[in-house]
Amino acid sequence: MTITFITGANKGLGRETARRLVELGHTVLLGARDPERGAQAAATLGARFVPIDVTDDASVSAAAANVAEHEGSIDVLINNAGIHGPAGDPTALTGADALGVLDVNLAGVVRTTTAFLPLLRRSSDPVIVNVSSGTGSLAHTHDPSRPESRVIAPLYTASKAALTMLTTQYAKALPDIRVNAADPGYTATDLNGHSGPQTVTEGTDAIVGLATEKPGAGSGRFVDRTGEIAWS
Numbered sequence: 001m002t003i004t005f006i007t008g009a010n011k012g013l014g015r016e017t018a019r020r021l022v023e024l025g026h027t028v029l030l031g032a033r034d035p036e037r038g039a040q041a042a043a044t045l046g047a048r049f050v051p052i053d054v055t056d057d058a059s060v061s062a063a064a065a066n067v068a069e070h071e072g073s074i075d076v077l078i079n080n081a082g083i084h085g086p087a088g089d090p091t092a093l094t095g096a097d098a099l100g101v102l103d104v105n106l107a108g109v110v111r112t113t114t115a116f117l118p119l120l121r122r123s124s125d126p127v128i129v130n131v132s133s134g135t136g137s138l139a140h141t142h143d144p145s146r147p148e149s150r151v152i153a154p155l156y157t158a159s160k161a162a163l164t165m166l167t168t169q170y171a172k173a174l175p176d177i178r179v180n181a182a183d184p185g186y187t188a189t190d191l192n193g194h195s196g197p198q199t200v201t202e203g204t205d206a207i208v209g210l211a212t213e214k215p216g217a218g219s220g221r222f223v224d225r226t227g228e229i230a231w232s
């Protein structure tokens with residue numbers, strides 16, 4: 001049985017990923033920072049709720065300890081939790097705004113990955129999926145035919161560019177683990193006021209694909225629901 005831990009899984013793409021992976025037979029550990037909403041989502045989907053706020057070292061350590069005690073290992077870590085951060089006038093952004101977005105979208109992934117590595121290393125086929133974004137791809141944001149080229153969200157897009165590089169660096173540094181980044185594509189969720197054209201099922205195709213690949217599928221890739229994509 002594949003054991004999969006997902007951060008930010010009480011709603012949106014994380015929740016749909018949890019739903020689909022339960023359906024595919026995974027034991028899903030549904031990470032969420034709000035105890036009520038996390039427990040409710042887990043009960044509805046047939047997953048086990050694990051409290052985790054990815055900005056809080058103690059919370060992340062407690063989540064890893066919780067999983068160590070109950071399951072003893074995981075096979076798949078999906079770093080999905082993310083925030084958009086402040087919208088509006090880019091000339092009014094502050095250093096605190098930048099640190100706030102990076103704390104969830106980048107440092108949160110580092111905290112969670114470090115804490116869960118010992119549990120992943122007990123798997124015969126350990127996998128990390130980082131939920132990044134095509135809005136952090138230089139190739140996409142410079143291609144006028146792509147919707148990503150019209151996005152102006154300096155902190156969010158920069159955090160996702162950093163997350164994709166973090167993914168390729170982890171892929172090199174951790175050759176025993178398959179580490180890849182997923183671009184869900186523009187999907188209707190709370191993150192964007194439900195403006196995206198894709199459903200959450202479409203938006204989770206790349207995440208579910210990477211979480212269910214066979215050994216040897218390759219590490220350090222950036223994929224969307226159509227396949228491998230360029231980010232530089």
Ligand SMILES: NC(=O)c1ccc[n+]([C@@H]2O[C@H](COP(=O)([O-])OP(=O)(O)OC[C@H]3O[C@@H](n4cnc5c(N)ncnc54)[C@H](OP(=O)(O)O)[C@@H]3O)[C@@H](O)[C@H]2O)c1
Binds near residue numbers: 131132134
């Ligand atoms: N929707 C898109 O078009 C799109 C496109 C590309 C990439 N993505 C990425 O997909 C991922 C999921 O986003 P979504 O669209 O599903 O947005 P969403 O519906 O807003 O869900 C975001 C999730 O992250 C959680 N979260 C935020 N801060 C957290 C923290 N400090 N600790 C733990 N969990 C935290 C939220 O929990 P709360 O409910 O407690 O706030 C929520 O469960 C994000 O990384 C996002 O950047 C989305």
